[in-house]
Amino acid sequence: MIDFRRLRFLREFEERGTLGAVATALGYSPSAVSQQLTLLEKESGARLFEKAGRGVRLTDAGRLLARHARILLAAAEAAEADLAALGGQVRGTVRAGGLQSAARRLLVPAVARMAAEHPRVRVEVTELELEQALPGLRLGSVDVMVSDEYDGHPRPRPGGLRFTPLLDEPLHLVLPAAHPLVRAGGPVPVAALRDDIWTASDEGTGHHAMVVGTCRALGGYEPDLRHRSGDVDVILDLVRIAGAVALLPAMTLPADDPGLAVRPVAEAAAGRRLFLVTRDGPAGPALTAFLAAVTDLAQRLP
Template identity: 35%
Template sequence: MLNLERLRTLDALARHGSVSGAAEGLHITTSAVSQQMSKLEREVGQQLLAKNGRGVRLTDAGRLLAEHAARILSQVELAQSDLEAQRGQVAGELRVAAFPTAARGLFPAALRDLRERHPALRVRSREQEPEQGIRGVVRGDLDLAVVLDWHNKPMPLPDGLVKAPLLDDPADVALPAGHRFAGRDEVDLADFAGDEWITWGEGEFCHEWLMFTLRSKGIEPIIGHRAAESHTQLGLVAAGLGVCIAPLLGRDPLPDGVATVPLKQRVRRHVFVVWRADADRRPSIRAAVQALRAAGESVGATSESPTAASAAS
C-alpha cells in the first residue's frame, strides 16, 4: 500500500520543482525529502526521480504518480474537512499568512480572538506578499491567506480557491510635512508628476498597480526608492526623500514629519481572505474568517460586499 506521507512528499516535489523547495514547503530537511522518495521508489519498484544538472526532475512514472498523489491528497483534505464539520470542533492547526500591513493591522486582534474562543486551535502565522500567499494556499503550504487587490486592478485567483471580503482599505498620499501640498484638503495624482515616488519592490503587485495607475494618467513615474514595508516607506517620506501611497490599514502611528492628504479620485484596496475549496467545510476556516472580518470592522473600514463566501456565513 502506498504511504500517504511519501505521496505528500512527491506532491510537494512536483509543485515546488526542487528538493529544497519541497523541504521548505513541508518544513522538513532536504535529507528527509530524499529519504522519503527513496522509500517510495522501493515501494512502487520504479524510478521516480532523475538527475537534472545539479537538481532533479520527475521521470514519466514520477509525473504519473504525482498526478494521482494530488488527487489522493485532495480527497484526504475533503475527508478531513467533512470529519471536522461533523464533529463541529474548532481544533488542530491552522497555517495563515497576510501581507505586512494586514499582518500588523488584522492579525493581533483576530488571532487573539481565536485563541480566546478556541483554545484547542493552534494558529501559525507568517507575513507574505499577496502573490506568495496565494501560491502557498494553492500548494497546500497554507490554509488561509489574507491578500489584496486595488479598485482598478483585480488580483487574479487560480481555480479551486474560495474568497471572502474582509474590508475596503482607503489610501492617501503620504508626503513630507513641508511639502507644497501638505495643507491641501485633497490632491490629484497628476499633481505629483515631478515628485519622486517611494514604492514597493519591482514586480510586486502593489508596485505594478502604482505604475499602471500613474501611467494611465499620462505620468511616467520617477522612482526614487523601493521598500517592501510601509513603515520603511513612511520613514523615507519623513526624511523628505519622496512621496508614497499610504493605505489606512496598519498605518498608524505616522512618523513625525509625515502628512497624509486624500486623493480626489478615491483609492481603495480590497482586502480579502482566500482558502482552498476542498477545505471549505472546516470549522477552523469558518472561525478564522469570522475573526478576521471582526478585526477588519474594528479598523473602521467596511466590507466590499454584505455577502461573504460560504465559509464566512
C-alpha cells in the same frame, strides 16, 4: 508507501503539463520538481512519465495515479475536517499568512481572539506576499492567506484556490507635512508630484506596480521611485524625514501624525481590495473559526 506530498507534485504536473510550469507555480526549481517525481515513480513501482520532445508527459499509469491523487488529497482534507469536528470542540492548527498591514490589523488581533474563544486552536502567522505563499497554499503548509490587489492591477487567480473578498479600502497620497501642496488643502493631483521623489514597496510587488502605473496613467510620467522598502514604517519615515511622497492604503496609515499629510488623489478614486485565499474544498472547524474572526475584524475596521 506513496508520499502524499509527492502526489501534490503529480497533480500539479497533470494540470500544468511541464516541469518548469510546476516549478514556477510551487516555487521550486525544475530539478527539485523532477527529483520529487522520480522518487514518486520509485514509490509507485510504475513508469509515470515518458519523453515528449524536450520534455516529458504522463504515461497511462501517470494519468491513472494523477486521477487518484486528486481523490486522495481531497479525501485527506475532508477526513481532517471531519475528525476535527467529531469531538465537538474546535481544535487543530491554522497556518496563516498575510502582507504586513493585514498581519498587523487583522491576523494578530485574530490570534488574540482565537486564544480567548478557542484555546485549543494553534494559530501560526507568517508575514508573506501571495507569490511567496502560493507553494504553501497548494501543498498544504499554508491554510489561509490575506492578499491584496490594486485598482487596475488584478492578480491572477490560480486554479485550486478560492479568493473570497474581505475588504475594500481607499488609497491616499502621503506627503511630508511641510510639502507646498499641503497648504492648499483638499485632494492632491498625482500630476503635480512629477518632480517629487517617490517611495514604494520592492520592485516586483503589487504595490510597486500600482505606484508606477498610477503615475503613468494619472500624471503622464515615470516617477522618480528612488526608495523601496517592504516595511511600511520605513516608507513613512522616508516621507516624514527624507521628504519623499507615497501612495498607500488606508489600513497602513497611522491615526494621527504631525509629520505627515494624508490627502485623497485628485484625479480619480484609487483603491485596494483584500482577499482571503484558501484551497478549494471543505475547511475544518479551526480554519472556519479563524476565517470568521478575520472577517469580523475586517468589518469592524474604521
